[in-house]
Each structure stands twice: as C-alpha cells, then as structure tokens.
Amino acid sequence: MHEYSLIVALMERVEEEAAARGALAVHRVCVRLGELSGVEPDLLDSAFAIVRTGTICGGAALEIERVAARWECSGCRRPLEAGGRLRCAACGAPAALAAGDEILLGQIELEVP
Secondary structure, eight states: OHHHHHHHHHHOOOOOOOOHHHSSEEEEEEEETTTTOOOOHHHHEEEEEEETTTTTTTTEEEEEEEEOOEEEEEETOOOOOOTSSSSOOOOOBBEEEESSSSEEEEEOOOOOO
16 A cells, blocks of 8 residues: 555644744645556545544645546647547657646645644
8 A cells, every 4th residue: 555655744744834834733734646657546545543543733734636637738738639539630759647646735724823
C-alpha cells in the first residue's frame, strides 16, 4: 500500500509548514490527485486517518481534488479528445499528457495564534 508512504511524506511536509508558521492545529489538508497517478483516493483517505492520530493534524480533514487526465499534442499543443487517438489529427505528432498524473499538496488550513 504505497498510499501509506505517500501520506507519511505528506504529513512530514504539513508538519514542517505548520511549525514554520507557529500553528496550533491543522484543520484541513487539500491534495490534487490525478486519475493516472496510480493512487486510490479511498486508500489515501484511510491512510491519512491512521497517520494523523497524535499529530498536529489529529482533527484535520483530508480533501482530495480529483484531476482528470488531459492530453495535448506534443507539437502544436492542441488539446486532444479524451478517449480518442493519442496522435494529433492536425499535425500528426504524438500526444503528451498535460494533466492527470499529479499528486500535489494544494492547500493547508492552519490555526495560528
């Protein structure tokens, strides 16, 4: 379950940011998760519930924003239709993934004094 190791790394980053700002608590952690990231949102949420216990994130909610895969032409940068050929109809260049494989920390809601 690599979701657990991802959450451990995420928690380290959140704790660093909270400490740098003198936060008393973390109320919400927002993550952008691409559909092609290979991460199961339910498993990520379950791992977060386990790892947050006893940390500054003890009462925090994990908000997962799903990001759909989006392809574009690697040559002319035109968007390509989802589910279509992965080659540009206009110039023939192969497709490039423009979005959908990311795992990003988007936002942390902190309580500061």
